[in-house]
Amino acid sequence: MWRVRGDGVSMERLDGETIVINFDTGEYFSFRGSSADVLWLVDSHVAPEAWGAVLGGSFPGLEWGETAQSEVDAFLEELLTAGLIEHTTAQGTTEVTLPDDYVRSEWTAPSVHANSDLVDLLVIDPIHDTSEDGWPSTRTD
Amino acid sequence: MAEHLVIGSESQGFEGVGFLTGIQRLVRESHVGLVDRMSPLGVRIVPLHTRDIPRQANFTDNFYLSGDPVIHKHPCAPDDVDAFLFLDVNMQIDFSAVHRSQQLRHRPVIALVHDILPLVHSDLFPRQEILRFRLYLQQLLRLADHVVITSEKVRSDLLGLGWSIPGTLHVIPLGSVFQSRPPIPTDTDRLSLLYVSTIEPRKGHEHLISAFDLLRAEGLDIDLTLIGRAGWADPQLFDRIRLHQDFGGRLRWLESPDDVLLATVAEQCTIGVFPSQDEGYGLFLEEGLALGLKMVVSDIPVFRERTQANVHYTDLSPESIANGILTAHQQPWTSPTVPVRTMSDFLDELADLVTDVTVPPSWRAKVSRKVR
Numbered sequence: 001m002w003r004v005r006g007d008g009v010s011m012e013r014l015d016g017e018t019i020v021i022n023f024d025t026g027e028y029f030s031f032r033g034s035s036a037d038v039l040w041l042v043d044s045h046v047a048p049e050a051w052g053a054v055l056g057g058s059f060p061g062l063e064w065g066e067t068a069q070s071e072v073d074a075f076l077e078e079l080l081t082a083g084l085i086e087h088t089t090a091q092g093t094t095e096v097t098l099p100d101d102y103v104r105s106e107w108t109a110p111s112v113h114a115n116s117d118l119v120d121l122l123v124i125d126p127i128h129d130t131s132e133d134g135w136p137s138t139r140t141d
Numbered sequence: 142m143a144e145h146l147v148i149g150s151e152s153q154g155f156e157g158v159g160f161l162t163g164i165q166r167l168v169r170e171s172h173v174g175l176v177d178r179m180s181p182l183g184v185r186i187v188p189l190h191t192r193d194i195p196r197q198a199n200f201t202d203n204f205y206l207s208g209d210p211v212i213h214k215h216p217c218a219p220d221d222v223d224a225f226l227f228l229d230v231n232m233q234i235d236f237s238a239v240h241r242s243q244q245l246r247h248r249p250v251i252a253l254v255h256d257i258l259p260l261v262h263s264d265l266f267p268r269q270e271i272l273r274f275r276l277y278l279q280q281l282l283r284l285a286d287h288v289v290i291t292s293e294k295v296r297s298d299l300l301g302l303g304w305s306i307p308g309t310l311h312v313i314p315l316g317s318v319f320q321s322r323p324p325i326p327t328d329t330d331r332l333s334l335l336y337v338s339t340i341e342p343r344k345g346h347e348h349l350i351s352a353f354d355l356l357r358a359e360g361l362d363i364d365l366t367l368i369g370r371a372g373w374a375d376p377q378l379f380d381r382i383r384l385h386q387d388f389g390g391r392l393r394w395l396e397s398p399d400d401v402l403l404a405t406v407a408e409q410c411t412i413g414v415f416p417s418q419d420e421g422y423g424l425f426l427e428e429g430l431a432l433g434l435k436m437v438v439s440d441i442p443v444f445r446e447r448t449q450a451n452v453h454y455t456d457l458s459p460e461s462i463a464n465g466i467l468t469a470h471q472q473p474w475t476s477p478t479v480p481v482r483t484m485s486d487f488l489d490e491l492a493d494l495v496t497d498v499t500v501p502p503s504w505r506a507k508v509s510r511k512v513r
Contacts, residue, residue, distance in 0.1 A: 008421045010283040021280060023240035028276060
């Protein structure tokens with residue numbers, strides 16, 4: 001079993017997009033589609049043996065098998081390396097439904113992409129750095 | 142126990158601005174009110190800097206902001222404070238630095254969430270702005286032990302996200318900085334409208350100007366004063382105001398007035414208008430009422446929460462706004478039976494909360510005995 005790290009990580013989902021922030025490294029990660037759904041299964045403490053049925057029943061045309069399983073395993077290893085999840089010996093649940101907050105299409109392998117760290121992203125503050133002419137102009141002084 | 146309890150109020154973004162929006166005004170008023178109420182308890186409120194970068198002092202350009210009793214003090218790093226206060230909306234806060242400091246010694250974190258409009262009205266904000274705001278909010282909520290919100294509407298919006306919010310939510314409504322007064326009698330029947338708000342798409346300026354045009358076309362003796370700085374509106378909106386045939390005459394735009402000028406302008410007005418699509422609070426409702434105006438406001442939940450005398454609700458179309466203005470104009474101003482809420486009311490409740498979660502009871506009792 002896996003779980004999202006409780007300390008030092010913030011993970012929230014909105015409109016099908018999950019954003020995970022690692023306070024230790026200052027990095028943030030954005031997940032959509034299958035990536036967001038697998039993370040949701042992790043965060044909801046769903047037993048891994050139930051994942052295939054849940055995902056297979058949610059993504060049109062997905063036949064759960066070794067290929068999909070290895071893609072998910074690789075994704076989990078990446079999440080572990082990024083410091084976002086950890087192992088747990090807790091028992092998981094099997095009663096689960098994925099959130100109905102986006103339209104699922106063809107399955108694509110889940111993947112991890114670290115975004116530029118928060119410092120870089122937040123260099124320009126669109127409120128305080130807006131010029132007297134308003135958005136989208138930014139102050140030049 | 143240390144001689145003073147030090148509360149760090151995050152001010153790094155605040156120090157870099159030289160203009161006023163509702164948020165800057167609220168931060169400044171909160172600093173004044175908290176220092177006044179908590180200094181006798183031995184509490185020092187100091188600027189909190191989460192980033193080790195050169196200090197900005199743009200706030201000194203603005204007479205009102207430069208009177209803030211906190212930001213002139215020597216700033217402290219997260220390790221140096223006994224509690225954290227996040228009042229501003231500063232998307233450049235280094236929350237990782239706060240988190241690391243909290244790992245060494247946990248201290249109370251109190252955060253004010255003004256609104257979450259970029260998340261509930263994503264159509265009205267640029268995509269990058271929404272992402273920045275989301276990252277800011279997600280981190281703030283993760284670290285806050287106590288989250289102050291100013292309306293039930295924002296509470297509902299926050300809970301509607303379905304996010305994990307470990308802190309306790311406290312609804313503390315804002316209030317007017319102006320003393321309540323009745324309308325100033327005028328010897329004309331002119332319809333003088335006032336709208337105080339940053340100029341942004343959701344604020345309804347387009348509809349309001351169209352309503353103004355409709356009433357002008359009907360031959361009414363009317364004028365409209367807009368007060369507020371340019372926000373992130375489409376430049377076409379600014380052009381519509383500046384190129385309007387009545388601009389500078391019956392249509393005026395004051396971008397950076399102080400409170401004295403605002404109160405003086407309000408004396409010449411009869412109706413405040415607030416046709417916003419949505420607000421976290423919308424302080425001009427209370428401010429307009431306190432300044433003796435009848436208010437015509439959009440029929441949205443956050444304004445319905447504050448139904449009171451002299452408030453008229455309208456749908457958001459030029460025709461409805463024009464009708465709402467006419468209806469309000471024809472009805473007499475009534476003396477309110479319940480006083481308009483004041484900023485002092487807000488600050489009393491905020492100071493009580495901050496005191497409860499930061500000052501140990503034994504210390505409070507000691508001070509209380511001294512005062513007696």
